[in-house]
Amino acid sequence: MTSEESLAYVISAAALARLPLQHERALRVAAQLQRTAALAQLLEAFPLAPEDEPAEIYGLDRSELRSAKAWP
Numbered sequence: 001m002t003s004e005e006s007l008a009y010v011i012s013a014a015a016l017a018r019l020p021l022q023h024e025r026a027l028r029v030a031a032q033l034q035r036t037a038a039l040a041q042l043l044e045a046f047p048l049a050p051e052d053e054p055a056e057i058y059g060l061d062r063s064e065l066r067s068a069k070a071w072p
Helices: 003-016 023-045 062-067
Strands: none
Touching: 003 023
């Protein structure tokens, strides 16, 4: 995303959300968006195997549900 595209996105998003946004602030927000996108690109490029970051396993505790009368 170029800086012009970032600025256009920021201005459009602000208009859609009906947020007043001065041009100077839009420039700063667009610059931050560029920095964030660059950081995200670095993270996405880092190779990870599934075992490098295992997802937590979530399980329902049926006893808590029964005590809350949310479980029949």
